[in-house]
Amino acid sequence: MAQSVIFKNMHVEWDVPIPMDDGVVLRADVFRPSADGRYPVLLSYGPYAKALPFQVGYRDQWEALIRDFPEVASGSSCKYANWEVVDPEKWVPQGYVCVRVDSRGTGRSPGVLDIFSPRETKDYYNCIEWAGTQPWSNGKVGLIGISYLAINQWLVAGLQPPHLVAMCPWEGAADYYRDWHRHGGILSSFTSTWFKNQVIPVQYGVGRKGYRNPYNGLLVAGDETLSDDELARNRMDPYLEALARELDGPWYRERSADWSKVVVPFLSCGNWGGHGLHLRGNVEAFLRAASKKKWLEIHGLEHWTHFYTDYGLNLQRRFFDYFLKGIDNGWDREPPVWLNVRYPGEEYVLRKEWEWPLARTQWTKWYLDPANSSLSGQIPHKESHATYHAMGQGITFWTPPFEKETEITGPVAAKVFISSSTTDADLFLVLRLFDPEGREVTFRGAVEPAAPVAQGWLRASHRKLDPDLSREWRPYHSHDEYQPLTPGEIYELDIEIWPTSIVVPPGYRLALTIQGRDFEREGETGQLETLGRFRGSGPFVHKDPWDRRLEIFGGQVTVYGGASRPSYLLLPVIPN
CATH class of the missing domain: 2.60.120.260 (Galactose-binding domain-like)
Incomplete structure (x- = not known):
């Protein structure tokens, strides 16, 4: 049963049920203005456990982020800050609803864990349509998030959910073969380390063996505690699947973007230092997606940093204010390419351009x-x-x-x-x-x-x-x-x-x-x-x-x- 509290004029609901078409019920946390009304929705869907605070699950990254960019914590208690998703305390006061969904088989959502599978993408579609029809929603849903929570935006956009209006994939691969598993055909070992250390610890059913949220007392990875054998049976190992498939084919294609079907407006944000995962997909999206309204931004530093800084926050807000709120803020007249040109010494100069690659190259x-x-x-x-x-x-x-x-x-x-x-x-x-x-x-x-x-x-x-x-x-x-x-x-x-x-x-x-x-x-x-x-x-x-x-x-x-x-x-x- 969902729980709720009022915090700083923000209505917070934990474990809101979202039924899927096959009977599985996923769980979401919903952060919305306490005042009645219909608001645009920012939705994220992923495997990192909605109940796991940033500073608990990713302490090293959080401490460095707050040390180097104290603006990230300005105006927020940070108790609802989570890994690679927006801080609702930065968005709800601006008239947005923030929805976080634990993907199937992770966090507090039961089911078989199979990352980027067609089943997972269909679940994402269902969540978007659910959010677009709630009494607190104005019917306009935007997607936002980093890395995994950017990659699956490309996938679900190909299904063209009716309530999806705009999205901001921040440093997200798009080709499951070329961008992620097999660079130039060579198998990347990243998946094994990442899956073992970031996903399996919050798989649904870890229960009492895992984290507990210090702010609401909920077990991060579900109330039931399954045996290791049961947990293993409830997940597919993406590394072993890729190891068995040296050539590109259906398994990779059904987990990759179909650019001909990505028609929603988007702001694609990449990282010059993202070789190996966090750049190629963002650039290919701008080059090849069918959308007529698309922007490419590339920056530097760690892949989570500018998502939370004032630079990134203001960029995201202008984009979504235009598409989800209908505010005439000039976004539609912005050049489509924003490049933070890099100099030695970690210096960056923002320059706006009209195409990629640059015509004057x-x-x-x-x-x-x-x-x-x-x-x-x-x-x-x-x-x-x-x-x-x-x-x-x-x-x-x-x-x-x-x-x-x-x-x-x-x-x-x-x-x-x-x-x-x-x-x-x-x-x-x-x-x-x-x-x-x-x-x-x-x-x-x-x-x-x-x-x-x-x-x-x-x-x-x-x-x-x-x-x-x-x-x-x-x-x-x-x-x-x-x-x-x-x-x-x-x-x-x-x-x-x-x-x-x-x-x-x-x-x-x-x-x-x-x-x-x-x-x-x-x-x-x-x-x-x-x-x-x-x-x-x-x-x-x-x-x-x-x-x-x-x-x-x-x-x-x-x-x-x-x-x-x-x-x-x-x-x-x-x-x-």
């Missing part, structure tokens, strides 16, 4: 010269090659010092000619920036504290391109066919490197590293209790021993350059 090729490990504006006169051990440090190619300040903003790509001593090769490409003294300039990424400028990946046997979707600046691989290598034979690979932004000062150099394993620094760069220790690539690493079998991926790889095999790095240079 000067696509600039830097050619690889294996003879001297350089990147040059001209194709090397002499043919050369260099070999590295796939599990070693790889090869790093350097530009000369830049003579003038140069902005690089947009998609990045590479064409690389290689051969392998085995029947396959995994290529990990890392773009980095160095100052005149040879010190690397790093950035606070979405999760990684010392992120490089950009990263890209490709399994050589997945080199086949989709001719309709591929562009020189964004190769698009079909991942529908396995094409093994003949040892010693030379192959041409086009590699997508996720978008970036960096203004290179005079005297600084760029470096492109090609190697056969995850980019890692010598020492630990940071850690999070829920995601482990990091060394340069955050939690987005590729270490499954079966997917990365040494007899296939642990050989010698040779990179070629020169007139007949012009390997190059393609950079989006933006003129002043």
